[in-house]
Amino acid sequence: MKYLHLIWAALFRRKTRTFLTLVSILTAFLLFGMLDGVRTSFANVGKSAAGAKRLQTGSKLSFIETLPQSLQARIAQVPGAEDVAYANWFGGAYQDPHNQVFSFAVSPNYIDIYPEVDVTPAERKAFDRTRTGVLVGDVLAAKYHWKVGDKLPLQSNIYPNRDGSKNWSFDIVGIIRATRPDDKQFLQGAVLMHWKYFDESNPYNRGRVGWYVTSVADAGQSDRVARAIDALSANSDHETKTMTEQAAMASWVKQMGDIGFIVVSIMGAVFFTLLLLTGNTMAQAVRERTSELAVLKTIGFSSRAVLALVLAESVLLVLLGGVIGLGLAALLGPIMSAGSGGMLNMPPVGAASWALGVGLMIAIGLLVGVLPAWRAMRLNIVDALAGR
Amino acid sequence: MGNLIEIRDLAKVYTRGKQKVEVLHHINLDIAEGDFLALMGPSGSGKTTLLNLIGGLDTATAGSIGVGGQRIDQLGAGALAKWRAANVGFVFQFYNLMPMLSAQRNVELPLLLTKLSSSERRQRASIALQLVGLADRASHKPSELSGGQQQRVAIARAIVSDPTLLVCDEPTGDLDRQSAEDVLALLRTLNREHGKTIVMVTHDPKAAEYANHTLHLDKGTLVEQAVA
Numbered sequence: 001m002k003y004l005h006l007i008w009a010a011l012f013r014r015k016t017r018t019f020l021t022l023v024s025i026l027t028a029f030l031l032f033g034m035l036d037g038v039r040t041s042f043a044n045v046g047k048s049a050a051g052a053k054r055l056q057t058g059s060k061l062s063f064i065e066t067l068p069q070s071l072q073a074r075i076a077q078v079p080g081a082e083d084v085a086y087a088n089w090f091g092g093a094y095q096d097p098h099n100q101v102f103s104f105a106v107s108p109n110y111i112d113i114y115p116e117v118d119v120t121p122a123e124r125k126a127f128d129r130t131r132t133g134v135l136v137g138d139v140l141a142a143k144y145h146w147k148v149g150d151k152l153p154l155q156s157n158i159y160p161n162r163d164g165s166k167n168w169s170f171d172i173v174g175i176i177r178a179t180r181p182d183d184k185q186f187l188q189g190a191v192l193m194h195w196k197y198f199d200e201s202n203p204y205n206r207g208r209v210g211w212y213v214t215s216v217a218d219a220g221q222s223d224r225v226a227r228a229i230d231a232l233s234a235n236s237d238h239e240t241k242t243m244t245e246q247a248a249m250a251s252w253v254k255q256m257g258d259i260g261f262i263v264v265s266i267m268g269a270v271f272f273t274l275l276l277l278t279g280n281t282m283a284q285a286v287r288e289r290t291s292e293l294a295v296l297k298t299i300g301f302s303s304r305a306v307l308a309l310v311l312a313e314s315v316l317l318v319l320l321g322g323v324i325g326l327g328l329a330a331l332l333g334p335i336m337s338a339g340s341g342g343m344l345n346m347p348p349v350g351a352a353s354w355a356l357g358v359g360l361m362i363a364i365g366l367l368v369g370v371l372p373a374w375r376a377m378r379l380n381i382v383d384a385l386a387g388r
Numbered sequence: 389m390g391n392l393i394e395i396r397d398l399a400k401v402y403t404r405g406k407q408k409v410e411v412l413h414h415i416n417l418d419i420a421e422g423d424f425l426a427l428m429g430p431s432g433s434g435k436t437t438l439l440n441l442i443g444g445l446d447t448a449t450a451g452s453i454g455v456g457g458q459r460i461d462q463l464g465a466g467a468l469a470k471w472r473a474a475n476v477g478f479v480f481q482f483y484n485l486m487p488m489l490s491a492q493r494n495v496e497l498p499l500l501l502t503k504l505s506s507s508e509r510r511q512r513a514s515i516a517l518q519l520v521g522l523a524d525r526a527s528h529k530p531s532e533l534s535g536g537q538q539q540r541v542a543i544a545r546a547i548v549s550d551p552t553l554l555v556c557d558e559p560t561g562d563l564d565r566q567s568a569e570d571v572l573a574l575l576r577t578l579n580r581e582h583g584k585t586i587v588m589v590t591h592d593p594k595a596a597e598y599a600n601h602t603l604h605l606d607k608g609t610l611v612e613q614a615v616a
Contacts, residue, residue: 002500009488295484298445299498299545300473302466381445385480 007313010289018317021281025321026328028274029357032267033329036353039263053219054113055226056248057212060239066208067238069199072107074232075214080225082217085110086209088195092154092168094144101140103154103191105198111135113215116179117187123148123174131197133173137188141175148172154191159202168201213245271364279368282314286372293376294384307377314369315362322361326354392552392585393419393442398451400437400608411437412608414451421552424579424586426599434608435589436557442587443555444472456552473501477546477584481558483538485530491517491541492526498549516544520574536567543574547584554578556588560595572598 012018057075059065066088075084085107092103104110108128111119119127119135126148127133136146146152152170160166170193178185199206216225226242233240286293293306301309330349349357398415401408411434419425419442427435440446441453444460453461456475463471477498485494495513504512517523520540522533530538539559546554556575560568576598578584588599596602604611 002506005493006486006489006497006500009486009493013488291484292486295478295480295486296497297469298443298472298478298484300469300501302469304466382440385445385484 003309003312007309007316010285010309010313011317013289014285017281017285021278021317022321022324024274024277025318026325028270029322029325029361030328030332031270031325032357032360033326033349033353034333035263035267036356037329037333037347037349039260053216053222054245055214055216055222055229055242056245057214057229057240057242058210058248060230060241063211065238066210067212067233067240069207069209071232071238071240072209072212075212075229078214078225078228078232080216080218080221081229082215083109083113084212084214085113086195086212088198088208088210090154090159090191090193090198091157092191093157094152094154097155097157100157101154101191102186102189103156103193105195106192107195107209110192110213111176111187113213114185114187117176117185118179119174119176126173127194130171130173131194132169132171133194134170135174135176135192136172137176137190138178139184139188140191141172146172148174152191159198159204161201162203211248214242271360275364275368278314278318278364279371282310282317282368282372285313286310286376290379290384291387293379294381297379297381298385303377303379306379307373310373310376311366311369314373315365318361318365318368319358322357322364326357390421391418392421392423392456393417393587394452394454395442396452398438398441398453399449400434400441400446401449410608412441415608415610417603417610419585419587421585422579422583424576424598424600425588426596426602427587427589427605428591428593428596428602429605429611432607433605435605438605439555439557439587439589443476443478443553444468473498473549475551475553477543477549477551477554479539479542479546479554479556479559481561483530483535483542483562485538485541485545487530490527490529491522491533491544494530494541495544495548497545502549512548513544516548517541519547520544534567535563536570539563539567539571540574543571543578547578547582552585554584554586556586558589558591560590560592568592568595 057067057071059067069086072084072086075081087107087110088105090103090105091100093100111117111124123135127135134152136152141147150172152172154168154170156166156168161168170191176187176190176192178188195209214225214229216222222244226244229242230240293310296306296309297303326349333348395415395417398412398417399410400412401410403409415438427438429435437446441448442455444455444463448461451461452459458471460468460471485491486497489497492510492513495516496509499509499512502509514523514526517526520543522537522540522544525533525537525541530541533541539562543559554575559575560571563571572595575586575588579586579600586599588595590596
């Protein structure tokens with residue numbers, strides 16, 4: 001610690017250069033904090049305990065292929081299947097095409113399969129008897145100031161209604177809330193409409209559903225139930241693939257791209273650039289201080305002490321920028337989540353991200369410092385003092 | 389008083405590319421404890437090389453150097469660094485202060501290598517600055533001080549760990565006449581009143597007048613010894 005003022009002073013010898021380098025490091029670690037959050041949230045997708053008790057059945061070919069609605073009754077007959085619901089992707093936008101909302105046309109029992117969310121009995125009754133009724137998540141309702149009784153115009157980016165227009169009108173009849181008040185559930189940011197109304201009102205998709213959700217009585221029997229469900233459609237024109245909700249989500253994400261790989265690739269490119277930039281800064285900073293480092297050695301600092309000072313300076317530089325960047329990511333994540341009204345659920349920068357981040361900072365600091373530190377260590381006092 | 393420095397058959401050869409240049413030839417020299425010696429000679433005569441060898445900044449090609457009974461030519465790099473920290477203070481022509489540190493912090497630098505506490509370091513640096521007449525400039529950075537003041541801070545840094553030997557390489561070479569005289573007077577005070585042994589390289593005969601002895605080097609050989 002007694003050398004800290006010396007390291008600090010050396011670091012800020014050229015304030016502008018150090019500030020600009022710090023901004024680069026800060027930006028890289030802000031990005032790291034955000035992207036690692038995205039990677040973590042995708043990796044954790046569907047990892048709820050209840051998820052293991054729910055199976056999702058979709059087309060074996062692609063998640064955009066639909067299945068016959070008649071399959072519901074047959075799935076319900078599979079031993080171990082408790083309840084079977086189905087849903088279609090609606091692809092709704094509110095007011096502006098940019099305001100995409102997660103909106104699904106669902107079977108009447110859909111909400112029953114998700115015990116982690118609930119609506120009041122009165123609202124549930126209202127939903128059951130209102131053909132154009134929708135249930136909206138409380139997070140989404142808060143974002144757009146929706147309340148029960150409001151008309152909800154949604155524009156589907158896929159399905160036209162009976163008039164040929166993609167503008168649909170619904171009535172908000174209930175609010176979906178998490179069963180546990182401190183919980184956050186995906187359906188709190190969604191709109192659920194009647195599949196029957198959707199099915200009868202659009203000319204394209206009569207009697208077809210996007211996927212089935214089956215609750216199983218015993219999670220330990222999930223594999224067997226899944227195989228039995230898929231056997232129902234084997235060798236048909238609508239072969240299915242049944243998996244746990246978690247696996248289904250992961251599979252769906254994989255069809256969009258390997259998020260983990262994308263994140264790691266982006267961060268790799270960012271950190272590689274950072275390595276070159278910071279490495280150049282450190283090399284320049286040490287080169288400028290050749291005579292000062294020679295003086296330190298002259299007055300008795302050992303070569304190893306000089307090596308340690310330069311390495312410490314380099315690590316401190318990256319740690320400073322990195323911790324501020326990660327701290328900003330930790331602050332901005334929840335703000336962005338709140339601002340998105342539940343559409344974007346950025347997890348807080350967790351202990352694992354901090355540990356990985358700080359580890360990266362130290363590694364980058366050591367990497368960019370090792371060459372200039374080595375040069376400083378090998379510095380010949382007489383030559384350096386003579387300016388050779 | 390006995391000899392502080394004893395040099396025997398000292399030679400230094402530099403290798404520049406394929407060429408070998410013998411800078412010092414078989415130097416024999418004794419410097420008494422408490423002496424103030426000026427080394428003079430033309431450029432390239434080997435005076436700075438000799439000073440560097442005495443101060444343990446460079447290693448001899450042949451011969452021996454004893455300082456305070458210690459054969460410093462036999463010390464490894466690490467031991468030599470420790471020896472310098474404990475026994476030698478250095479004053480350079482261009483002051484060589486850390487530009488980003490205050491005068492106080494510059495003077496404290498050698499004390500970072502000791503086990504002194506932060507307050508003890510601060511106290512000793514303050515005393516050293518007081519001794520060179522710059523107590524009121526402790527918080528100033530080198531860029532806020534004149535050349536003469538910077539050199540006095542450098543002298544404070546050189547004496548703060550109370551070394552027996554001060555090696556000064558052209559300490560007045562970058563100063564105006566008045567500042568040079570102030571610095572030389574300070575060195576003489578350190579020699580006479582504080583018993584520091586001083587070896588000073590200079591081109592300036594007036595500077596050499598402050599020393600007790602002057603030695604002349606030419607082409608790597610001691611050619612003349614004069615008593616001031």
